[in-house]
Amino acid sequence: MRYLVTGGAGFVGSHVVLALLDAGHEVVVLDNLSTGYRAAVPAGVAFHKVDLLDYQATAEVVAQGPWDGVLHFAALSLVGDSMREPLRYLRQNYLTALNLVQACVEQGVKKIIFSSTAALFGGPERLDPIPETAPVQPGSPYGESKFMIERVLHWADSIYGLRSACLRYFNAAGADPEGRAGEDHRPETHLIPLTIDAALGRRPALKLFGTDYPTRDGSCIRDYIHVTDLADAHVRALGQIDHRSVTYNIGNGQGYSNLEVIRSVERVSGRKVPWEAAPRRQGDPSLLVADSTTLRKETGWEPRFGDLDRIVETALRWRESHPNGYEV
Structure with missing residues (x-):
């Protein structure tokens, strides 16, 4: 299979790229390197330095298909920052995803995996594990921006048949057990x-x-989940969306x-x-x-x-x- 990974030079995205390569797939990475690293992209993987806010540049990469699926990780992702700059988070995360989804629809892409978040459940105080059916009450603009994107994907499926998997994961941590990738944020907040x-x-x-x-x-x-386990869940989710969209919580429990x-x-x-x-x-x-x-x-x-x-x-x-x- 052939997959496009946005944000593939970042922490989670780079580990998913490794999981896809280990499974024998071809991978192409799109990243603006604002928080990711070119060195995190494995040798031999095609790379496009593109900002998803630039619709034309985004559409040109998506047009280089066909793709068996697109996996979207590129986003601003700090809860604390989103409380200080709410409009920046809402605007950038929403518009970048919207540009990508529109390009996917125009090019006939059939599958997209979306890196969502447990921050959708930031509002309620719960003492039990959170299921996918829990009320969505984002406690931050970051969480709100992810929910807005989930709604975009809902309508892209309903109207255009773009199947999606919204993966609401909890705290990604750890590093590739083989030492090929790790966590490097500037500044580090995890x-x-x-x-x-x-x-x-x-x-x-x-x-x-x-x-x-x-x-x-x-x-x-x-709930801390090893990033390699998280990557495995993304690969498995691709096999679930041939005919329907899905939403999964991912954590150790x-x-x-x-x-x-x-x-x-x-x-x-x-x-x-x-x-x-x-x-x-x-x-x-x-x-x-x-x-x-x-x-x-x-x-x-x-x-x-x-x-x-x-x-x-x-x-x-x-x-x-x-x-x-x-x-x-």
Whole structure:
């Protein structure tokens, strides 16, 4: 098969590219490199440096099909930033996706996989795993922008027959077990790499945002999914949308608190993690844990790297071997 991956130079996108290549498919990557890295794209993979806000340039790449599917990862993705710049997030994420969907419709693309988010469920305070049927109540403009795109895909299916899989995943973490790709954000905002860097002495003491949540230890609880398991779910989802669109939550179904992440990094690294309490961040719910029953039943997907220490171990190994990230 032949697939176009937008945002394929980013964290999740680059791991999905590897999963597609490992399955024997041909992959083409489109990325504007605003947050991704050219070095994250494997050698031999065709690459187009294009901004999806540029409709003409986007349409020219999509016209280079035929494509057996398009996988869309390119987006602004920081909850905190979206609270400070809501209109930028709403505008850019919506328009880039709309441009891509329009180009796909015009070129007769039949399948699209959309990187959605658990931030759609940011509003309610839940103490049980979240199913796909849970009320959508975004707690941030970032989450709202993703829901707007899901609605675009709903109508693209209803009117044009563009089948889609909206994959609402929780906290992607870890790194390729073979060391081919890892996590490198500038600035880094994800807890596991920040905690690892604090343990390695590469950054000041970790700031723990909120220690007074209604959880077992007062810190936020999140469902961490290894990025390789997440990539596998994307490949499996492609086989589910020949005749219908689907929506899946993707997570391990196991919640770990921020303090438990700190303890995991200390166990795996053998180092103490310096940290200090900080005020809550606006838009952060106390608990987000996925119910991935539908994905498991329909695709046979099961996480292979579900243990938190295993996730941390792959992330630690990549950061130790890439002290400057993708920069040589």
